[in-house]
Amino acid sequence: MTGMPSDDMGTPREDAAPAEGAVPDAAPSADAAPAEGEVRDAAPAADAAARYVYGIVPADDTDRADLGDVGLDGSRVRVVVQGQVGALVHDCASRPYDGAGTTVAAAWVLAHHQVLQLAMTRWGCVLPMTFNTIVASSEGKTADENLLDWLEAENASLRSRVDALVGKAEFGLQVSYLPAVMLRQVAAEVPEIRRLEEEAKTKSAGLAYFTRQEMERVLRREMEGRVRDLFTSVYERARACSDRVTIEKLKNDGSDARMAANLSCLVVLDRYPELEALADEIAGHEGQTARLVGPLPPYSFC
Numbered sequence: 001m002t003g004m005p006s007d008d009m010g011t012p013r014e015d016a017a018p019a020e021g022a023v024p025d026a027a028p029s030a031d032a033a034p035a036e037g038e039v040r041d042a043a044p045a046a047d048a049a050a051r052y053v054y055g056i057v058p059a060d061d062t063d064r065a066d067l068g069d070v071g072l073d074g075s076r077v078r079v080v081v082q083g084q085v086g087a088l089v090h091d092c093a094s095r096p097y098d099g100a101g102t103t104v105a106a107a108w109v110l111a112h113h114q115v116l117q118l119a120m121t122r123w124g125c126v127l128p129m130t131f132n133t134i135v136a137s138s139e140g141k142t143a144d145e146n147l148l149d150w151l152e153a154e155n156a157s158l159r160s161r162v163d164a165l166v167g168k169a170e171f172g173l174q175v176s177y178l179p180a181v182m183l184r185q186v187a188a189e190v191p192e193i194r195r196l197e198e199e200a201k202t203k204s205a206g207l208a209y210f211t212r213q214e215m216e217r218v219l220r221r222e223m224e225g226r227v228r229d230l231f232t233s234v235y236e237r238a239r240a241c242s243d244r245v246t247i248e249k250l251k252n253d254g255s256d257a258r259m260a261a262n263l264s265c266l267v268v269l270d271r272y273p274e275l276e277a278l279a280d281e282i283a284g285h286e287g288q289t290a291r292l293v294g295p296l297p298p299y300s301f302c
Contacts, residue, residue, distance in 0.1 A: 054115045057127075126298075169294055175230065176257040177258060178257055181287025238275065
């Protein structure tokens with residue numbers, strides 16, 4: 001049921017927003033568009049005057065690591081250090097990566113995610129940047145100068161945010177239920193429904209119709225209440241074993257199941273077994289499933 005798969009959730013989306021000429025705040029996900037008037041269907045051109053930024057890690061002058069050719073399109077990823085933090089970057093053209101909906105774009109997004117996973121393994125934490133965060137030259141300064149200026153200005157804040165993520169990872173918890181199973185349970189367990197059902201059998205067809213209408217209203221009310229209770233229970237118990245919890249949008253995968261809770265949980269790794277036990281317990285109930293995804297870089301907690 002649970003386990004720790006991570007390929008299909010939590011990675012930055014491919015429709016990410018670029019940052020032109022400056023470094024934006026770190027962000028957990030990517031929402032964006034290509035530069036105005038430009039569409040790029042492949043890797044950056046030979047121009048490599050800009051810097052693509054994957055994330056921020058704790059570092060000092062002795063930690064100028066080279067992660068190798070692991071970036072987008074096999075780009076060499078290195079660490080640019082300023083003060084107490086380092087930026088994971090590769091050299092790139094100043095225009096954003098754009099190939100929306102293509103396999104190339106999907107490969108870029110996956111590579112971005114994998115660099116952040118490597119950073120978590122090496123440094124124990126990473127502050128993810130939005131996909132397509134690109135630092136370009138501007139106002140007579142090179143991309144490196146702009147990047148170093150930003151790192152210097154935000155050094156204490158960035159280091160504080162990074163330190164708050166040490167030893168933690170993001171996990172997604174999705175809980176679903178089968179409406180047909182819940183409906184059967186409600187009908188069997190709620191006395192008012194059983195009473196209305198028996199009452200309908202003793203009435204004429206016209207009066208029985210109104211009784212059944214009332215029974216349907218009670219069923220809907222009870223079902224809605226149980227779904228709310230399921231969400232509240234999952235949220236409160238996930239919060240009890242997590243550092244932070246974010247409520248995400250419910251999704252419909254086209255199956256008969258309906259999602260009751262979609263949570264992103266920032267968890268101290270030593271407490272992961274508690275979250276896994278919660279997921280197993282939820283899935284042990286008839287008609288319920290729990291999907292646990294991670295560990296992931298903390299996209300939702302930047």
